[in-house]
Amino acid sequence: MTRDPAAQAAGDIDTSRVGWPTPADLDAVSPAEAVRRELMWAIENRIDYAPRSLQTRLGPSELGHPCQRRIGYKLTGAEISNPGDPAWYPTIGTAVHGWLEDVMKWLNGHLGSLVEGGPRFLLEHQVDVGEILGEHITGKSDVYDRVTGGVIDWKIVGERQLKKYKEKGPGDQYRVQGHLYGRGWQRRGMPVNYVAVFFLPRDRMLRDAYFWHEPYDEQIAVQALARAEGITTMVRNLGTGALPMLSTADAHCTFCPYFLPASTQVEEACPGHPGATGYIR
Ligand code: SF4
Missing domain, CATH: 1.10.286 (GTP Cyclohydrolase I; Chain A, domain 1)
Structure with missing residues (x-):
């Protein structure tokens, strides 16, 4: 051939x-x-070469990450030291998101004139959640429900994650992301009553899906922006020298793109959070 x-x-x-x-x-x-x-x-x-793989700016999905150092690596544009398997799971997530958007468009059409003033569900709208050092932070919000004032995010997750979210809630990262999107809709003049994450199983029966929600609280979003602004300020002032000073967290280090076992050059790659799964002394 x-x-x-x-x-x-x-x-x-x-x-x-x-x-x-x-x-x-x-x-x-x-x-x-x-x-x-x-x-x-x-x-x-x-x-x-998908757009998401090339992004270098912080987005709402990253502001609530429990590890400050990981956010710092992103801001410094650090080389990825732990490429792992090509990002197949996120690709599945992106593909299912596209399918769900079609489902929601169908639902909007089905509801038709039952809801006044346009479609009930606003889909994949770009929202501006606030600024970090004058730079606008924007992201795409999956679903806004005009009838209930709900901001809903889809997450396509594996079995272990699903179990964890059911038992312990969505964790800081997804929770903060939800409230940031809530703020984005609020800044567009829309009422926001609650934020939600609809966890859909990647490899389980659909009936195992879990719909987490809580009342919208703008302060959660404001605090996340302030935290990220502090990290950004450190990185701008100190460059990669800020990285060893940023706090770490047990946040799936072995899957972190900046993880390198036993690294001694934290400015380049991270040895992981002490005691975290996969941490090598
Ligand atoms: S390897 Fe762990 S501690 Fe280090 S930056 Fe990544 S998430 Fe944070």
Whole structure:
């Protein structure tokens, strides 16, 4: 099997990515194996070059992360030291989000004239949740319900996470994100009564889904912005020198993109939170 290099270079496919199967590679294996490699390369490439993978600014989903140092790495534009598997789970999440948006559009159409003044559910709207050192922090809010004043976020999660969220609530990161989106809608002049996260199982029965919610509290959003502003100020003043000074947390360190076991150069990579799962002394 041979491949035309000009055809390979056509379109928006980035053939410079390591792992692109060359014609020689493909000639050395069976046609089926060659296709498998090409398909896997395409999937990994589109994940790597998806817009979410290239973002460098903080977003509402990151402001509530319990580890200040992780936020600091993001702000310094640190190299990723722990790439792990291509981000397949987030890709599943993104794909399901797209499908859910279609479901909600269908629901809006189904409700039709039952709700005055337009569709009941406002979908995937960009909201401005506040500023950090004068820079606007924006993000896409999955669902706003005009009838109940609810701000709802979808999360597609694995079995263990789902169990944890049912037992202990959504954790700081998702909770803060919900209230930040709530503030974004409030700043658009919409009443916000509650924030919610609809946890949908990635690998369990749909009936296991869990709808967490609590009354909207603007102070939760304001405090998260103030915390992130403090971290941003430190990073702007000290650069990577701020990283060893930022507090850490047991926040799935082995999955953190800046994790490097036994790292002694915290300015470049993090050895993990002491005592956290995967922490190596
Ligand atoms: S490895 Fe753990 S402690 Fe270090 S930055 Fe990441 S989440 Fe924080």
